Amino acid sequence: MKKGQVTIKDIAKELNISCSTVSRALKDFPGISPSTKKAVTELANKYNYRPNSIALSLRNQRTNVIGVIIPETVHFFFSTVISGIEDEAMKEGYNVMICQSNENYEREADSIDALMSARVDGLLVSISRETSDLEHLKKVVSEGTPMVFFDRLVEGMNASSVIVDDYQGAYDAVEHLIEQGCRHIVHLSGPSNLIIGRKRKEGYISALEDYEIPINEDNIIECRNGTEQEAERAMTQLLASGKKIDGVFASNDMAALGALKAVKKANIRIPEEVAIVGFSNWQFSSLIHPTLSSVAQPGYEMGREAAKLIFQEINESSNGKSIIRILDTELIVRESSDRKTVKAAMP
Amino acid sequence: MKKGQVTIKDIAKELNISCSTVSRALKDFPGISPSTKKAVTELANKYNYRPNSIALSLRNQRTNVIGVIIPETVHFFFSTVISGIEDEAMKEGYNVMICQSNENYEREADSIDALMSARVDGLLVSISRETSDLEHLKKVVSEGTPMVFFDRLVEGMNASSVIVDDYQGAYDAVEHLIEQGCRHIVHLSGPSNLIIGRKRKEGYISALEDYEIPINEDNIIECRNGTEQEAERAMTQLLASGKKIDGVFASNDMAALGALKAVKKANIRIPEEVAIVGFSNWQFSSLIHPTLSSVAQPGYEMGREAAKLIFQEINESSNGKSIIRILDTELIVRESSDRKTVKAAMP
DNA sequence: CTGAAAGCGCTTACAG
DNA sequence: CTGAAAGCGCTTACAG
Known part of the structure; x- marks a missing residue:
């Protein structure tokens, strides 16, 4: 045999x-x-x-495979996106090749090359924190391979994207903090080379402006890595400075968690003295103590939408128009920022 | 152009x-x-x-792609495994095609077919909860494609696997509960068609036997889906029955979380009255309140080991021997089961 | 030092 | 109704 x-x-x-x-x-x-x-x-x-798909691919000049470049698979939001991509791809008869960049530019570029060599029909990418040179991405477009960005999009490129409304999500979060009575709100921002970081910061600033609260640049702290430790350190320092602080809006949940720990360690009550809202709504947001308010992002839907967009571009031989699909976020209020319930509970 | x-x-x-x-x-x-x-x-x-990798693949009769079948990408443990596979594969110049079965047998079988059509050089698989018919897997072996199981292995097939020592992990957890003074320990078990479920149950039973604690079959409750809700329901019922219970060993962390919630709602103190240990050590285990003791599984390492094994089998044109690589677990004791620290803290 | 030919597995326009 | 031929992109044994 x-x-x-x-x-x-x-x-x-x-x-x-x-x-x-x-x-x-x-x-x-x-x-x-x-x-x-x-x-x-x-x-x-x-x-x-x-x-034999390989033989078919060679003959048909299409592989029925899409490539995905993702910063990290071990990340609740991103794994949710992968799940959405996976489900949609399977439905459409595509296979999915995944490369994680580990937030590393070199590796991102290598992965793109590997996927282009594999002649994927389209590329779904979320760039790394490090990425600022876009040459590797421009090559993809100029060689005619459809590409769709998700979450972390890139400006100045003719490519479709799926994002959430980061500006509005941030605005909602800060407005909520203001409604809770906060007037001195710290913003733990994301790296400014990511558009999501800039948009969330804009939302923060606009909300303050709309409520005529002065903006204090010292209250905006850039957390480059977005780790819990980094945020905890920054927050501890800020609290030690004696400056008046009564709210925190963190541009991701890990940073929010770090802030929460710093505040707890300083024996400051949450949310009565400092209210906290994060961004992303991880699975654990509802599990920590106090439970963490957060701006929820529809990751699964984002994955499905990105996949749908790329299939559309693959099949319509791209009429050239790039589409930006903006998904709504949803503010989930929990204990870390809910002063009303707390007061009601302690008469 | x-x-x-x-x-x-x-x-x-x-x-x-x-x-x-x-x-x-x-x-x-x-x-x-x-x-x-x-x-x-x-x-x-x-x-x-x-x-063009496609042309090379056709000529060389090898694609330098490995296929991965995973129950769910949105799962801390599995996403960690994927990360390990990813890193090892990139290092060795392989691409990775991932299909999630969503714990569904049909979809698992379809995915295997898709990956076999794609002529992957090897397959890494963790079967779905539903899978009991193994025909689709036997075909892979008989057609000469190397396959390695991880985490959820399969008996009676000539294939290598990477697992953790589920028996020992469970034994350690239960022994720890006994040392904390527990004598009436409930086991929320995994589905019995998964070997990991059976092994963990065996570890539970052995520990009780070694300490001469009678085994009460009513205290072993099979949680088929492993969801928080399922476990919470089961636990609530058990507590309501009035039976004496002073410890819980859950075969996964979601179930442990469900149990924890049930116990809290019943106003029973953790760990003083009921101590709880889970299995898997998710990211959130250290974040919930009280923090959850758990048997940690080295997911990342499992992914890397599985990838190494498959590369070995691909390259050595399989000397036919199937290897079982068993990784150690580590019991992480936290508040939910640590009675000593609690007592010390409340003099 | 370079080229023509064959072949990996498949499909399809062209003959018959 | 069926077959031989060409071609997708690449490599390599065989000639020259």
């Missing part, structure tokens, strides 16, 4: 017919005699024949 | 030489004149030539 999967040639040989005939029999081609068709399909079943 | 990526043929045409020569020039083949070599490499650079 021959090793490896059966080919059309194997079937043809065994039946003493040509490959052409086998190929046609396998796909209900019009003029094929019922008897050969039967013989072929039976043998194909018996040997568990599966069309 | 031609659309799409440049081929050897394009370069050959522009230089008026044959494809053979271009191919050889590109790969430092001995007897190639320095001048042609220079011309070729310059043009290749200029046009950003990337070898």
Whole structure:
């Protein structure tokens, strides 16, 4: 018995017919005699024949594979996006090749090259924190491979994207803090080379302006890595400075968590003295103590939308228009910022 | 300008030489004149030539792609495994195709077919909760594609696996509960068609036996879905029955969380009255209140080991021996089961 | 030092 | 109704 999967040639040989005939029999081609068709399909079943996608890809000049570049798979939001991409791809008969950049520019560029070599039909990418040079991405576009950005989009490129309304999400969060009575709100911002970071900061500033609260630049602290430790350190320092602070809006939940820990350690009550809102709404936001208010991002939906967009571009041979799909966020208020419930609970 | 990526043929045409020569020039083949070599490499650079992996795959009968079948990407443990696979694969020059089964047998079988069609060089699989028929997996082996199981392995198949020592992990957890003074320990078990579920149950039973604590079958509750809700319901019911319970060992952290919530709602103190230990050590285990003791599984390492094993099997044209790599777990004791610290803290 | 040919697995326009 | 041929992009044994 021959090793490896059966080919059309194997079937043809065994039946003493040509490959052409086998190929046609396998796909209900019009003029094929019922008897050969039967013989072929039976043998194909018996040997568990599966069309060789590689051969098909070469011939059809399309692989039915999409590539995904993602900063980290171990991340609630991103794993949710992957899940959405996966489900949509499977539905459409595509396979998914995933590369994680680990937030590293070099690796992102290498991964793009690997996926382009693999001749993926389209690319879904969320750039790394480090990425500012866009040459590797521009090459993709100039070589005619459809590309869609998700979450972390890139400006000045002719490519579609799926994002959430970061500005509005941030605005909602800060407005909520203001309504809770906060007047001295710290913003732990994301890295400014990511648009999501800038947009969330803009939302923060606009909300303060609309409520005529003066903006204090010292209250805006850039957290480059977005880690819990980094935020905790920054927050501890800020609290030690003796400056008046009564609210925190963090541009991601890990940073919010760091801030929360710093505040707790300083024996300052949450939310009565300092109210906290994060961004992203991880699975754990509802589990920590106090539970963390957060701006929820629809990751699964983002994955599905990004996949839908890329399939559209692959199939319509791209009419050239780039689409930006903006998904709504939802503010989830929990204990860390809910002063009303707290007061009601302690008469 | 031609659309799409440049081929050897394009370069050959522009230089008026044959494809053979271009191919050889590109790969430092001995007897190639320095001048042609220079011309070729310059043009290749200029046009950003990337070898077409599809063509190479067809010729070499190997794709340098491995397929991964995973129950869910949105799951801390599994996303960690993916990360390990990803890192190891990138290091070895492989691409990774991922399919999530969503714990669904049908979809698992379809995904295997898709990956086999794609002619992946090897398959890394963790079966779905539903899977009991193994035909789809046996086909893979009989067709000569290397396959390695991780976490959820399968018995009676000639395939390598990477698992953690579920028995020992469970034993450690239960022994720890006993040392804390627990004598009436509930086990929220995993589905019995998964070996990990059975092994953890065995560890639970052995620990009780070794400490001469009678085993009460009513205290072993199978949680088929492993969801928080399912466990919370089961636990609430058990508490309401009035039976004496002073410890819980859950075979996964979501179930532990459900149990924890049920106990809290019943106004029973953790860990003083009921101590709880989970399995898996999610990111959130240290964030909930009280923090959750758990048996930590090295997911990242599991991913890397599984990838290493499959590469080995791919390259050594499989000497046929199947290897079982068992990784150690580590019991992480936190508030939910640490009675000593609690007592010390309340004199 | 370079080229023509064959072949990986498949499909399809062209003959018969 | 069926087959031979060409071609997708690449490599390599065989000639020269």
